[in-house]
Amino acid sequence: MTDQKNRILPGVQKPARYTGGEWGEVRKKKQDVSLRVAFCFPDTYEIGMSNVGMRILYGVMNQIPDVWCERVFAPWGDMEEAMRAQDLPLWALESQDPVKDFDMVAFTIGYEMSYSNILNMLRLSGIPLHSRDRQGLHNMVFAGGVCTFNPEPLAEFVDFFSLGEGEEITVEILDCYRKAKQAGWSKEEFLLEVAKIPGVYVPSFYTHTYREDGVLTAVTPRDGIPTVVRKRIVEDLDHAYFPTQMMVPSTEIVHDRANLEVFRGCIRGCRFCQAGFSCRPVRKKSPEVLCRQAMELMDSTGFNEITLSSLSTSDYRGLKELTDQLIPYCASQHISLSVPSLRADNFSRELMQKLQTVRKSGLTFAPEAGTQRLRDVINKNLTEEEILTTCAQAFSGGWNNVKLYFMLGLPTETDEDVLGIAELVYKIIQAWKENAVNKKRGLRVHVATAYFVPKPHTPFQWEKQITPQEYLRRCKLLKEHFYSKSIEYDYHSPDLSRLEAVFARGDRRLGPVIEEAVKNGARLDGWDEYFRYDIWQDAFAACGVDPDFYTVRGYDEEEILPWDTIDVGVSKSFLLRERKRAYAETVTPDCRHGCAGCGANCLLKEVACDA
Amino acid sequence: MPRLLFEKTGSAVWMSHLDLMRLMQRAFKRAGLPLTHTHGFNPRPSVSIALPLSVGVESVCELLDFDLEGELPPLETIQTRLNAALVPGVAVRQVYTDGRKIRDLALLRCRLGLEYDGGIPAGAAEAIASLFARESLMVEKKSKNGIREQDIRPMIRELSVAEAGEKELRVEALITCQNPSLNPMQLHGAIVRYLPEFAPDFCTCRREELYDANETIFR
Numbered sequence: 001m002t003d004q005k006n007r008i009l010p011g012v013q014k015p016a017r018y019t020g021g022e023w024g025e026v027r028k029k030k031q032d033v034s035l036r037v038a039f040c041f042p043d044t045y046e047i048g049m050s051n052v053g054m055r056i057l058y059g060v061m062n063q064i065p066d067v068w069c070e071r072v073f074a075p076w077g078d079m080e081e082a083m084r085a086q087d088l089p090l091w092a093l094e095s096q097d098p099v100k101d102f103d104m105v106a107f108t109i110g111y112e113m114s115y116s117n118i119l120n121m122l123r124l125s126g127i128p129l130h131s132r133d134r135q136g137l138h139n140m141v142f143a144g145g146v147c148t149f150n151p152e153p154l155a156e157f158v159d160f161f162s163l164g165e166g167e168e169i170t171v172e173i174l175d176c177y178r179k180a181k182q183a184g185w186s187k188e189e190f191l192l193e194v195a196k197i198p199g200v201y202v203p204s205f206y207t208h209t210y211r212e213d214g215v216l217t218a219v220t221p222r223d224g225i226p227t228v229v230r231k232r233i234v235e236d237l238d239h240a241y242f243p244t245q246m247m248v249p250s251t252e253i254v255h256d257r258a259n260l261e262v263f264r265g266c267i268r269g270c271r272f273c274q275a276g277f278s279c280r281p282v283r284k285k286s287p288e289v290l291c292r293q294a295m296e297l298m299d300s301t302g303f304n305e306i307t308l309s310s311l312s313t314s315d316y317r318g319l320k321e322l323t324d325q326l327i328p329y330c331a332s333q334h335i336s337l338s339v340p341s342l343r344a345d346n347f348s349r350e351l352m353q354k355l356q357t358v359r360k361s362g363l364t365f366a367p368e369a370g371t372q373r374l375r376d377v378i379n380k381n382l383t384e385e386e387i388l389t390t391c392a393q394a395f396s397g398g399w400n401n402v403k404l405y406f407m408l409g410l411p412t413e414t415d416e417d418v419l420g421i422a423e424l425v426y427k428i429i430q431a432w433k434e435n436a437v438n439k440k441r442g443l444r445v446h447v448a449t450a451y452f453v454p455k456p457h458t459p460f461q462w463e464k465q466i467t468p469q470e471y472l473r474r475c476k477l478l479k480e481h482f483y484s485k486s487i488e489y490d491y492h493s494p495d496l497s498r499l500e501a502v503f504a505r506g507d508r509r510l511g512p513v514i515e516e517a518v519k520n521g522a523r524l525d526g527w528d529e530y531f532r533y534d535i536w537q538d539a540f541a542a543c544g545v546d547p548d549f550y551t552v553r554g555y556d557e558e559e560i561l562p563w564d565t566i567d568v569g570v571s572k573s574f575l576l577r578e579r580k581r582a583y584a585e586t587v588t589p590d591c592r593h594g595c596a597g598c599g600a601n602c603l604l605k606e607v608a609c610d611a
Numbered sequence: 612m613p614r615l616l617f618e619k620t621g622s623a624v625w626m627s628h629l630d631l632m633r634l635m636q637r638a639f640k641r642a643g644l645p646l647t648h649t650h651g652f653n654p655r656p657s658v659s660i661a662l663p664l665s666v667g668v669e670s671v672c673e674l675l676d677f678d679l680e681g682e683l684p685p686l687e688t689i690q691t692r693l694n695a696a697l698v699p700g701v702a703v704r705q706v707y708t709d710g711r712k713i714r715d716l717a718l719l720r721c722r723l724g725l726e727y728d729g730g731i732p733a734g735a736a737e738a739i740a741s742l743f744a745r746e747s748l749m750v751e752k753k754s755k756n757g758i759r760e761q762d763i764r765p766m767i768r769e770l771s772v773a774e775a776g777e778k779e780l781r782v783e784a785l786i787t788c789q790n791p792s793l794n795p796m797q798l799h800g801a802i803v804r805y806l807p808e809f810a811p812d813f814c815t816c817r818r819e820e821l822y823d824a825n826e827t828i829f830r
Contacts, residue, residue, distance in 0.1 A: 002726060002813050002815060009625055009667065010666070016627070016630060018625075019622040021621075021622040021698055023697075250623070250630055251626060251627065252630065301641070302636070302641040303640075304637075304656075
């Protein structure tokens with residue numbers, strides 16, 4: 001007879017995402033392992049399986065003989081409904097065992113709007129949401145990922161956070177847990193011990209005090225617990241663990257290809273960008289190692305596409321050497337090589353031409369702001385001339401499609417800056433008219449604007465977010481200035497970005513809000529099909545929390561920030577200096593033209609910053 | 612073109628046809644068996660599967676045509692290497708240097724498992740057997756142009772019903788699978804429509820063997 005789970009599968013969309021059994025999946029025998037980790041990604045299979053970090057850590061944990069790490073993803077709404085109807089708890093893909101059976105439950109969090117999924121996944125697993133309600137070592141919940149650089153909104157749910165890159169610290173954490181399990185420690189004993197591992201933050205060891213007006217006034221650690229926890233990094237990427245035997249999903253995912261990271265960190269210093277600062281310092285992989293790994297990866301996975309990824313791949317010094325080797329290899333193997341996030345410089349233009357021999361990709365720019373003045377404020381060193389030159393070349397090479405990404409609501413932005421976007425778009429249309437070789441099909445310019453969200457650990461971490469009404473006014477203003485039929489303009493609804501802003505810079509008082517929203521059905525907030533702003537508004541009201549406190553209020557430079565406990569390497573004084581330069585409309589050259597003194601090199605002992 | 616016979620069972624049944632195509636293309640690559648590619652703007656690896664299989668349906672008789680670059684390795688080598696590169700539930704059963712023209716494929720033997728959680732209701736087997744013995748049997752067929760009525764009886768060549776334990780009835784049928792083709796799950800649809808009292812709690816479906824119009828096994 002067919003079991004309960006297999007009877008549900010015919011009735012749900014894309015059932016293959018719930019069954020496991022993919023190429024490269026790690027299967028072990030339960031009796032052979034002493035520690036089982038349920039590695040949860042708080043979004044659907046298609047999103048989670050596209051995440052390189054998760055793949056690396058899956059490999060890191062499973063190469064430890066007595067550890068079995070399995071994957072768990074958020075179910076789509078139809079599956080969730082069926083699970084609730086059948087009283088079926090959330091399971092891990094490899095063994096199909098309930099998450100509740102696992103020693104440790106790990107989350108990797110890269111997006112604030114997945115917080116509801118974290119709680120919902122715990123709920124679907126039948127695991128108590130609050131750290132204090134989970135007694136003993138079983139179901140120890142820990143989390144890492146960029147969002148945990150401000151972990152406070154999740155402080156009451158997660159037992160401890162693992163900050164920064166996980167290749168080494170994860171092994172140390174598992175060692176500590178194994179020791180605790182063997183010795184029969186209490187949860188308290190374990191947390192005290194795990195807190196000694198550099199990079200581990202145990203939120204329950206800190207007390208937060210607020211003033212009457214809601215401002216955070218003190219963060220008090222328990223005796224013997226560090227005031228500040230510094231994130232971990234891997235210094236030598238050439239020798240760091242990297243899985244060249246990767247899982248290949250059996251059903252289509254968002255990034256259905258091999259992904260090879262060429263370096264970490266960023267030399268650019270765009271002042272709005274959280275990754276650009278919090279992933280510093282710059283560390284590269286050598287072209288020889290990358291080339292070897294690329295070939296091993298392609299042989300072992302059978303993918304027909306590989307991406308060279310990083311925050312700004314044009315800044316990788318070995319790019320020419322690497323692509324010179326990879327292009328002929330890929331061509332002979334029918335593999336298409338894609339190099340996203342290229343800058344509009346000369347070499348990149350040449351490279352684009354070469355890559356075209358494999359497959360023609362689109363042309364995308366992220367000028368972020370419409371005028372040079374505002375681009376100087378945000379330190380986005382992309383000039384109008386660079387954009388127009390690249391467009392002109394591409395148009396004369398037969399391209400008829402351009403995508404442009406901007407933000408609205410950036411610090412100091414005026415209507416002139418907003419209209420600057422329209423002017424830039426018209427110059428691009430003009431460039432097409434002058435350069436296009438085939439005008440029959442017409443030109444498509446796709447313009448998208450996002451609502452600026454100030455992020456922790458950036459020079460804009462103190463900034464106000466403009467009100468949703470003001471954002472919509474600016475969108476409308478811009479829209480009124482787009483006359484051409486060639487322009488397709490999309491603007492994101494402000495609701496999601498407003499919540500993102502709340503949680504990005506939020507504190508512990510948001511815990512009850514998330515819990516209340518999830519109780520009322522919030523989940524899969526990143527998906528239009530499921531996002532319900534009203535649930536969140538009601539949750540804020542019910543908990544007496546004013547979202548404006550975290551958005552339009554802005555943070556005072558003197559204020560203690562909820563994320564001050566977390567040190568990502570970049571110093572606060574540097575961020576303040578950059579903020580002042582922003583207001584002075586002064587650019588800071590990229591790190592390669594002179595060290596700006598961000599402080600992230602304090603994380604390096606063996607090697608120097610490779611900016 | 613060389614052809615292989617493979618099965619898709621267990622958890623692999625939840626992969627869609629496109630998923631399976633991707634899996635096969637990647638498996639050839641992992642096995643070190645380079646496929647030739649089509650010419651054109653978007654070169655594609657030369658693999659094609661005879662009859663797309665619905666999600667959730669098991670099969671032990673799938674046919675896949677492929678073309679390798681260079682000289683064809685020994686057939687057993689192809690089978691061994693591919694099987695080492697495939698996932699649980701998908702396995703190559705046999706490799707052939709060449710196959711018959713797909714247009715000669717005509718019949719499919721399939722099996723439905725009708726699961727009754729409370730035990731097989733009395734009279735179910737007989738009622739189902741006589742349902743399919745009717746002269747015509749209209750069922751709803753979903754197509755691109757909406758739902759239409761279709762008589763499935765002419766597409767059923769043979770059909771038998773037998774008990775498999777106390778809670779399962781097995782329907783074995785020989786049906787046409789090309790010109791016109793009958794989706795075996797339509798047999799389940801007919802039971803639900805005409806014999807709602809004997810509708811099972813769950814129905815499994817499996818393709819067992821392929822034949823030409825003369826009922827000779829098709830390869």
